[in-house]
Each structure stands twice: as C-alpha cells, then as structure tokens.
Amino acid sequence: MTKTKQVNSPLKTYSSSRIRGIVVSIFASLLRYVFLIAFSYILLYPLIYILTHAFRAGVDTTDPTVVWIPKNLSWEPMQKAIELMDLPNSLFSTLKFEVVSAIISTATCGVAAYGMARFQFKGRAILNVILILTILIPASIVLIPNYMNFYDFNPFGIVHLIEDIFKTDLNTSLLNTVWTFWLPALTGVGIRAGFYIYIYMQFYKGLPKELEEAAWVDGCGPWMTYLRIVVPSSGVSVLTVFMLSVIWHWNDYYNALMYISDGTTMAVNLSNFVSALKLFDGTAGTLTTDAPMSACLIFLLPVLIMYICLQKRFITSIASTGIVG
C-alpha cells in the first residue's frame, strides 16, 4: 500500500497509464458482465423453465426439437393444475392461515424487539440467549410437542382446572383452526419469528435515541412513543420483515401439514402435486404433461408479483441503510 510508483515524466506516464487504465476498465467491465450474466442464467433458470413449460401443449413435451419456446400453446396444463391444486379453496386458506399470521408477526415481533432493544430491564440477558436459541434450534424439534400442545390446548393447566371445577369437557383442540397459526404469531413466536425480532432489534439500536427522549420529556408514554415516533421512522425494517415474513409463511409446509387436515394450503398441495397427478392420470413413470410447472407458476406468482412491486424499495432500503450492520 505504501509503495509509490517511480514517475519519470509526468506527461508520458499520464498518457500511457491512461491508455492502460481504459484497457483495464474495459476488460474489467467485460469480465463483470460475463460473470453476472452467467450467474443470472443460473438464478433465472428455474423461473424461465417454469414460464416456458407452464403453457406447453402435451404434443411438445415429447418433441425433442422443442427446448425452450413451445410450438403449441395450450391452457390444458394450467386447467389441470388449477383443478388438482384445489385452487380457490387452497388460495383462501393460504391467505387465512399464513398471510394473516405473517402480517401479525410483522407487528408483534416489532413490539417485542423494541422492548429488547431500548429497555435495560432485569432478565434481558437471559431473553437474549433464548432469542438466539429460537433462531438456532430447528423448528422441527418443537413441531411434535407443539402439535400435542394444540391437540389438547391447556395453557399452564388453566383449561383443565376450569374443566375440573365445572365438571365439563371444553374440548379445546385447536387443530384445524386458525389459532394454531395466529396464536404463535400473536405472541411473537411464529415461523422464523426470532429472525424478525433480531432484524428489528438491530434496526432499533441504530435509531437515534434523542427523538424518543424528547417525546418522553414531552410526556409521551412508552406506547405512544413507540407508535408515534418509532414506528413511523422504521418503514425500512417493517418493509424488510414484512417481505421476508410473507415469503417464509407462503413457503411454510410442515406447519400446514401438521395442523390442517382438511382444506389445506397451496404449499402442501403443491408438494403433493406430482403424486396426485400420477394418481389422477394413472401413470407411474415419467410424466407426459407439464402441469407441475403450471402449478409451480400458480404458487409462485403472488410472491413474485409482491417481490417485483416491492423490490426497488426493498433493495435500495437494504443497500442504503445497512439494516443488518
């Protein structure tokens, strides 16, 4: 770093280094584009594959001359996909179970993170360790215990106590109800909630404290400070958490599989799609239709549209604020 170049004649080195600079920069940008385009191909590949196959007629699937662009378009795979995915119903239950709890999580995790980031209360250190544990421990460890939890919902033995006192059977199984998703979301322990709390915490720690102090001095209570001062200035983190939360809830498979037995979500239907299709067609070997690709397209479309709408703000916000730093 400290080495200095030997300069003979300022004019001569200027021109030659300039030419060298231009050559190097052209070469570098060429290399950059080659690298970026090669990677983009790999990243876009599944999307292109899905898009080009979703509307392909059955004739083209066995035609070796058709690689990317189909010769005959048809709605037939799409119709099959819609039928087998049980579409209006599964979309509705995905919205009801997953998307609503994604939105709830976005709100409740923010509240918890604010408490963790701004107040030095007793026991905060232990909660910090537990927060890291919720991120570290794979969700499948607590999946079965939670299933039993919801199968006979009995928080702290209260329900059984009431049943004993009044000699009734309250039948508090929460399975197949929205509460299996909404209760964890409301209490800030939903799908990957630890991660959202962590993101929010990093953001709140970076917010200038003076604004809140001023609100406090002016007689704002803690809730009002949070709602009036902190929330309006944390649009970036809310957007990031909202997007990640919706995406991860949308892709959630195991919770839906465990807790919902009828009228399940799109993710479960999609993951069972190929076997359902084989059953439907009565074929055991390779498939002769591109209906799975149409199903993937249906499944991904809402998330993709959301990404395309929000990506500009999402990326610039992440890139400009360094939300995680």
Add this chain to the structure above:
Amino acid sequence: MAKMQFKINKSSLMQRRNNYGYLFVSHWLLGLVLFFVFPLFSSIAYAFSNLQLTNDGLQLEWVGLEHFLYIFNDDVKYMDNLRDSVTSLLTALPIIISLSMILAVILNSEFKGRTIFRSIFFLPVILANSVAMQVLSRPDMDVPLFSMSSGETMEGGGSMIDFTAILADLQLPQAISDLFEGYLANLFNLIWSCGVQTILFLAGLQSIPKQLYEVGRIEGCSRWETFWFLEIPSLRNIIQLVLIYTMIDQFTSLSSPVMSQATELMFSQQMYDRSSAMLWVYFLIVGVVMGVVLLAFNRLCVKRWE
C-alpha cells in the same frame, strides 16, 4: 452531595423507565414459555422415553438412553449422515462466503443495469427453500441442471460444459479433484444459497464510510488492495453474521442428510421419540461445530484485522 442526589434520582427514574420493557416483551414471554420453552423440554423428555399415541394423548414411558444407544450403535445411516452433514457444510462454507462477497462487491460498484442485476441476485431469497424448488428438483421431474445436484451425471441436452472431463484431463491429485467434483455437482445449490448472504454483505459494504475509500485513494491503493485492506477488515462483523447465518441455514435446511432422515422418521414412521433423540444429538454437534468455526474465525482473522 447535590451531584449524588441527582445521580440517585436519575437511576431510579431510569429503572422505572426500564421496567416498561416488560410491557413490550410480555406477549413474547408468554409465547416463549408456551410455544418454545415448554415444547423444548417435552422434546427432551421424548428423546429419553418411548412414545405411544393413544386417545388420551401421548403416553410416555421412561427408557433412559435407549434411543441414543440405538442411534450410535445400531443405526448404520445416522453416523454417516452426521459426518456428511458436517463435512458438506465445512466444504461449502468457504465457497458460499467468498462467492457472496464477490457478488456483493460487484453489485456495489457502479455499472449499467445494476438495479436489474441486483433484483435478479436477490431472487434466491424468495425462491430458495421454496416448495416449488422442491418440486423442480424431484428426480422424476427430470429438469436439467437440477438433476446435477442429486449427484447424477448430466446427460446431453443440457447447456452446461462437461466439467468432469476437464477435471479428469487436468490430472490433479485425487483428493483435490474429488473436492472440485463435489463443488461442481453442488454448484447449483451453492449459488442458490448465496442470496441472503449477498444482501448482508451488500448492506455491510454500503455502511463503510466514504471517507475511508477517499483515504485509500489518496494513499494510492489499487482496487485489489482496497478490497483486502479496507473492505474485508471493515466487514468483519458482517462476515461473522454471515458465517452464523450460513451455518444455521445449511444445518437446518431439510435437504441436509440428518434433517431429512429425522423428518422422514417423524412423518412417515411416526417415531417421534427416536427422531427427537436424533435431532438433539445433531443439534449439540452443530453447536460444537459452530463454536469451533466462530472461535477459529475470531482467532485467525478478527484479531489480525483489528
């Protein structure tokens, strides 16, 4: 004396203020106890007992270390899977870290079409681990490029160069060419697991103050020197975060051998007791590996950069 008085008053006020923290975390505390801590302990209990599903719920019968002994002594697959999980993580880790850092540095520089490339490179955040990707990578779907990741050789039709033949021609030592072959077979997966890491690095790069670059420019740093002596040391905290994220992501992903074995046991054979024992052993080993990696990173890199 007056100063003293002021201090005491202030601290008690602060204390009262800090107690409002409980208000904000109360719902989360409830959730943690109900849906995390309590289930965690019952899953430990499952690992030490025999489970029986009856109409009244679960019947637990204490069997001590039986499941653990079974896993270590009789289960042929488990130890292999455990070894595979750890080695595949340790080989993938440097590749993922360096690849995502290179991508972030490129995406951070000024060039035409940057926004388009940025949005393409963040696609894995929404697509990776998606059910749609699982459908695409099913062996019976026969999607080119995806079938590479399952270790099969590519048959024509695809548009990839035959790297394995090139590797064979180079006549490298067997161990090295095996390592490269492993990378190439997983190239697709590796690139796909760089999404969040690239975002983290990009955010970190953006938070490096412009003045530092200015200083580097005045000192006569080349781009290469700026990268090694300015950007990487400034990113040390982000690198640590990325290390943690990548390890969690790789270890807990359902495609990791132990996780898929445990979930298979859980869902298709309903052996919750044994699968919990498996997951707990796995989790403890994961913890040790993560600790060792982070310690090594701190000792070897962060100390030197500070």
